[in-house]
Amino acid sequence: xxxxxxxxxxxxxxxxxxxxxxxxxxxxxxxxxxxxxxxxxxxxxxxxxxxxxxxxxxxxxxxxxxxxxxxxxxxxxxxxxxxxxxxxxxxxxxxxxxxxxxxxxxxxxxxxxxxxxxxxxxxxxxxxxxxxxxxxxxxxxxxxxxxxxxxxxxxxxxxxxxxxxxxxxxxxxxxxxxxxxxxxxxxxxxxxxxxxxxxxxxxxxxxxxxxxxxxxxxxxxxxxxxxxxxxxxxxxxxxxxxxxxxxxxxxxxxxxxxxxxxxxxxxxxxxxxxxxxxxxxxxxxxxxxxxxxxxxxxxxxxxxxxxxxxxxx
Amino acid sequence: xxxxxxxxxxxxxxxxxxxxxxxxxxxxxxxxxxxxxxxxxxxxxxxxxxxxxxxxxxxxxxxxxxxxxxxxxxxxxxxxxxxxxxxxxxxxxxxxxxxxxxxxxxxxxxxxxxxxxxxxxxxxxxxxxxxxxxxxxxxxxxxxxxxxxxxxxxxxxxxxxxxxxxxxxxxxxxxxxxxxxxxxxxxxxxxxxxxxxxxxxxxxxxxxxxxxxxxxxxxxxxxxxxxxxxxxxxxxxxxxxxxxxxxxxxxxxxxxxxxxxxxxxxxxxxxxxxxxxx
Numbered sequence: 001x002x003x004x005x006x007x008x009x010x011x012x013x014x015x016x017x018x019x020x021x022x023x024x025x026x027x028x029x030x031x032x033x034x035x036x037x038x039x040x041x042x043x044x045x046x047x048x049x050x051x052x053x054x055x056x057x058x059x060x061x062x063x064x065x066x067x068x069x070x071x072x073x074x075x076x077x078x079x080x081x082x083x084x085x086x087x088x089x090x091x092x093x094x095x096x097x098x099x100x101x102x103x104x105x106x107x108x109x110x111x112x113x114x115x116x117x118x119x120x121x122x123x124x125x126x127x128x129x130x131x132x133x134x135x136x137x138x139x140x141x142x143x144x145x146x147x148x149x150x151x152x153x154x155x156x157x158x159x160x161x162x163x164x165x166x167x168x169x170x171x172x173x174x175x176x177x178x179x180x181x182x183x184x185x186x187x188x189x190x191x192x193x194x195x196x197x198x199x200x201x202x203x204x205x206x207x208x209x210x211x212x213x214x215x216x217x218x219x220x221x222x223x224x225x226x227x228x229x230x231x232x233x234x235x236x237x238x239x240x241x242x243x244x245x246x247x248x249x250x251x252x253x254x255x256x257x258x259x260x261x262x263x264x265x266x267x268x269x270x271x272x273x274x275x276x277x278x279x280x281x282x283x284x285x286x287x288x289x290x291x292x293x294x295x296x297x298x299x300x301x302x303x304x305x306x307x308x309x310x311x312x313x
Numbered sequence: 314x315x316x317x318x319x320x321x322x323x324x325x326x327x328x329x330x331x332x333x334x335x336x337x338x339x340x341x342x343x344x345x346x347x348x349x350x351x352x353x354x355x356x357x358x359x360x361x362x363x364x365x366x367x368x369x370x371x372x373x374x375x376x377x378x379x380x381x382x383x384x385x386x387x388x389x390x391x392x393x394x395x396x397x398x399x400x401x402x403x404x405x406x407x408x409x410x411x412x413x414x415x416x417x418x419x420x421x422x423x424x425x426x427x428x429x430x431x432x433x434x435x436x437x438x439x440x441x442x443x444x445x446x447x448x449x450x451x452x453x454x455x456x457x458x459x460x461x462x463x464x465x466x467x468x469x470x471x472x473x474x475x476x477x478x479x480x481x482x483x484x485x486x487x488x489x490x491x492x493x494x495x496x497x498x499x500x501x502x503x504x505x506x507x508x509x510x511x512x513x514x515x516x517x518x519x520x521x522x523x524x525x526x527x528x529x530x531x532x533x534x535x536x537x538x539x540x541x542x543x544x545x546x547x548x549x550x551x552x553x554x555x556x557x558x559x560x561x562x563x564x565x566x567x568x569x570x571x572x573x574x575x576x577x578x579x580x581x582x583x584x585x586x587x588x589x590x591x
Contacts, residue, residue: 055469060435064439067442
């Protein structure tokens with residue numbers, strides 16, 4: 001078997017911005033002293049006059065992006081998820097969300113796969129925060145192909161979008177030739193009848209692996225990739241839950257307020273179904289390699305498999 | 314407009330402020346009255362705008378960073394012809410386009426939603442930056458409270474504006490010396506305000522917020538200033554024009570009752586009559 005190519009979705013973000021910048025004069029990329037880390041540095045190289053560094057001032061960057069949007073520009077506001085969604089939450093809420101301005105928030109370094117920097121920089125709360133803002137679209141792509149497509153879709157969409165990217169290189173499992181990104185539409189990666197795994201971001205390929213392990217035990221799992229957490233593809237999730245009767249969610253985020261909560265919000269109202277939420281169990285992360293952390297917090301295939309087995313007991 | 318016409322217009326705008334806040338039984342009259350002359354000058358003299366085409370692309374922009382003074386903005390916009398003056402009495406009521414704080418999606422002429430202090434200046438900086446990046450000529454004005462400048466974001470925005478030499482940006486500080494909890498010097502002393510903006514690479518002008526000669530000179534100087542943004546520190550009187558509201562912190566966020574409203578309007582009618590004698 002050939003080695004799977006790995007690319008961090010933050011790289012995809014930078015590369016997609018360069019391509020968009022080649023075609024669109026109204027695209028402006030902002031960063032708060034994190035051009036290299038958020039990978040907007042490649043955009044700066046290609047389009048220096050459209051790259052704005054505001055210094056370490058995320059609240060101000062968010063407002064500047066809003067101001068640019070009021071003049072018809074399409075700003076991509078780039079920082080770490082911790083600061084984009086955390087520090088600048090109220091600016092995102094009041095200066096972008098409330099007036100529904102056409103600002104794209106490119107949040108990199110989301111989740112525990114930040115790794116060695118530790119809990120202060122590992123944002124497991126951003127999806128929860130962004131979900132509460134009316135009209136905010138939230139996209140958490142799973143690989144390079146999906147991430148680049150998501151950035152382009154976010155540009156085409158008029159309105160605020162929160163794009164969530166990771167620091168660590170993750171497997172490229174989508175085939176660029178056939179992949180189609182549709183905002184708000186989940187993707188069934190594997191059909192099954194015994195339970196549904198709804199995954200997002202880097203837990204998607206891990207969930208596929210877990211499904212293979214479950215198959216060895218005679219359990220036929222359906223795997224759904226939810227790249228758009230808001231608006232959620234409720235139709236797809238309800239149809240799958242109706243078929244399997246059991247749902248597991250997997251995300252590199254707190255189980256409070258993230259994909260798991262979004263799925264529960266939907267199912268509890270429309271089709272009450274037993275749900276197991278896999279994610280950060282209301283704890284902070286810690287320093288360590290991304291792989292070690294993903295393993296410790298049971299977000300890898302083995303961890304997901306074990307938690308599902310427990311759930312099925 | 315000559316000075317007398319500006320004074321008369323400002324007086325009408327003050328009546329609209331008092332009338333709308335009275336009708337709403339809530340709102341912020343003190344800081345709205347203190348900035349009424351500045352607002353008058355901006356919308357009747359300074360800014361390139363068209364009430365018939367509120368979203369005209371090359372228009373000058375205004376961001377009310379001290380968004381709680383929405384009554385001043387609404388009354389000014391109504392006087393300028395963006396919407397009927399009669400609508401001012403719907404302020405803060407269910408279904409009105411006149412929200413408690415400015416909402417750009419609902420009210421014609423409002424260039425940015427605001428209300429959470431410290432944020433408007435960043436948005437104004439973004440607008441000014443856009444004009445510079447894309448070679449547009451429009452200018453951007455933003456009005457801040459002197460209490461508001463305690464927000465750290467104000468200085469993030471100022472540092473960037475000074476660094477980027479945004480000479481199409483004018484930051485006005487309505488320096489009425491009072492904030493909700495008392496005199497600004499007792500809450501968290503912001504002085505010296507002018508020196509602070511100077512340190513952030515602004516051209517700084519001190520002016521009298523209730524003297525149209527002083528206001529005119531300030532905006533003229535701002536327009537002539539190249540290579541750096543301008544900050545106008547406008548020394549004002551909170552509650553200006555209404556006897557019992559002047560320099561009284563109690564009127565920061567309180568609406569007059571019927572009796573007080575009658576006195577307030579009588580005060581303003583008297584000013585109006587005096588202006589008509591001129």
